[in-house]
Amino acid sequence: MITPEELLKQAENAMHLAYAPYSNFKVGAALLCSDGTVFTGCNVENASYGVTNCAERTALFKAVSEGHTEFTAIAITGGPDGVPADPCYPCGTCRQALSEFVSSDFDVYLRNGEGKTVSYKFNELLPLTFNLHE
Ligand code: THU
DSSP: OOOHHHHHHHHHHHHTTOBOTTTOEEEEEEEEETTSOEEEEEOBOOSSGGGOBOHHHHHHHHHHHTTOOOEEEEEEEEEETTOOOSOOOOOHHHHHHHHTTOOTTOEEEEEOTTSOEEEEEHHHHSOSOOOSOO
């Protein structure tokens, strides 16, 4: 069983692959599937800024497109020039994208400013979710 620290380490490795020439804010995510598979992702920016894809959705879309739709946790780390600063909370769009697939007790692991692991349950980050299925 992978630990939160190991999952964060994979997120950090993915962060170093970020393509972020416009913001220089690099983000990495590691998404843990119910069967133990991990999919990583980084943010991929674009000259047309709105086309940018966040690290979390990169990991999610990689997983779903490979046939994985059940997840237990995600680790996220990021900061200016790839130096993690405050906890890198997932943006609202990524929370909504994840909500399609995860339950309220899905774990979200982040690093705080001192490098310590902090964790949240998904429903703390996105309560009262909009969903067309249960
Ligand atoms: N970013 C992510 O990858 N994930 C988030 O949850 C927040 C923001 C990226 C998008 C953009 O490339 C950069 O961080 C600055 O917003």
